[in-house]
Amino acid sequence: MQQSVYEALKKGISSARYAPGAHLREIHIAEELGVSRTPVREAIRRLGGEGWVELLPNRGARVTQWSMRDIEEIFEARALIEPWLAGQAALRATPAQIDELEALALKMQDMFHAEGAAAIVDRWFEANKAFHDQIAAAAGNRRLEQSLAAIKDVPLIRWTFATFGDGDHMRSIREHLELVQALRTGERAWAEAIMRCHILAARTSVVRRAEHPEPETET
């Protein structure tokens, strides 16, 4: 049960059901999930170790909070690590892995053209995550893969996708497809360069929108 509590809390945090900065009260969670406090406490400790919540001695745990600076740090880290991983993937990815990546990229393309940006936010996020995760896995460095995951698999990043416009989606699709090409040729430098563009372009787009938040319209 500790396992399911752990997953429920993680889902709750990434869906912002438990808001950033919110105090997690053990009893409430326990009653909500129909278990005792013990597994809840253990799950919270684990999430504390992974950085999802802050553990405050004698005062429980609060959901980790994010600021503008966090966005910058995350993209800075991604701009460093992901290009390197892409480069390694160009050297080590198997044809089967590359095929899967291509399938994912094409799926995202179809999704977008068939339904438009607004309708696919969640599925787009998942597919995009799968694409990047697969590249990280193909690079063959478990540690960097996990570090990257710890850095970017946070609620904050899901949120940034909601700010993506049509132009961002189209650019992203193009870059994914080009990256697949680069991996297929095994050109390390090319793969690295595309991934760097990909991250930095996304960064700029997100930062610009965060600094000049537009009302609701988004074409």
Add this chain to the structure above:
Amino acid sequence: MQQSVYEALKKGISSARYAPGAHLREIHIAEELGVSRTPVREAIRRLGGEGWVELLPNRGARVTQWSMRDIEEIFEARALIEPWLAGQAALRATPAQIDELEALALKMQDMFHAEGAAAIVDRWFEANKAFHDQIAAAAGNRRLEQSLAAIKDVPLIRWTFATFGDGDHMRSIREHLELVQALRTGERAWAEAIMRCHILAARTSVVRRAEHPEPETET
């Protein structure tokens, strides 16, 4: 108490008192530290989240194990992240921070010349860690700093220092001092390049010794 159990376990793991792969039995630890199983369980969960132990459902936890491949991955990751951090530190470190770094570098130099490699293994390790941590902190990216710490603050790395010979120590001292110089001038590219040399040289030294382990003599 959970806090002190957590620290005791972490210390126990990094000192290899709990060997890699060892099964952590809750009752033994609880009795050893004079507490009940509850805080032990919570501490173990936290260490699981941080990667110090593996959590096996219904079968407790075992201390994470390391292989040769792990050494390679760790140095690969360090060779990517630390030069970048050093470069950022060249741009952002305050004079006071640089002075502290210089003091640390000189301390390591004195230590080595006064007592020799064998006598200072532990203190050398600590000072070296402090040096690198301070640079990571000066770079101003909390996430990369923590990721790096998660990657390299493992028992395995302490062990690698035991294999350092006189030549390695002298090279290391020289590089630290040169890095301080680079930081003082604010030359990003220089700082980056030195740090890359520093990591790659250490990597080569460690890998070579791991592959051709010599008896005991070490000049």
Add this chain to the structure above:
DNA sequence: TAAATCAAGATTGTATGCACTTATGAAAAA
């Protein structure tokens, strides 16, 4: 009015007992 005090309630921390799962080693079967 503002600051300090303090007591009741809320919340977290720890110990303990029992249920359940996994590991073990001896006895039985092949």
Add this chain to the structure above:
DNA sequence: TTTTTCATAAGTGCATACAATCTTGATTTA
């Protein structure tokens, strides 16, 4: 001899009770 079976022991998972700590708001004091 080797494999299978199975009972016992060991260990983990969870619930509950109580202790310790923190939060609160009302009351007192300056």
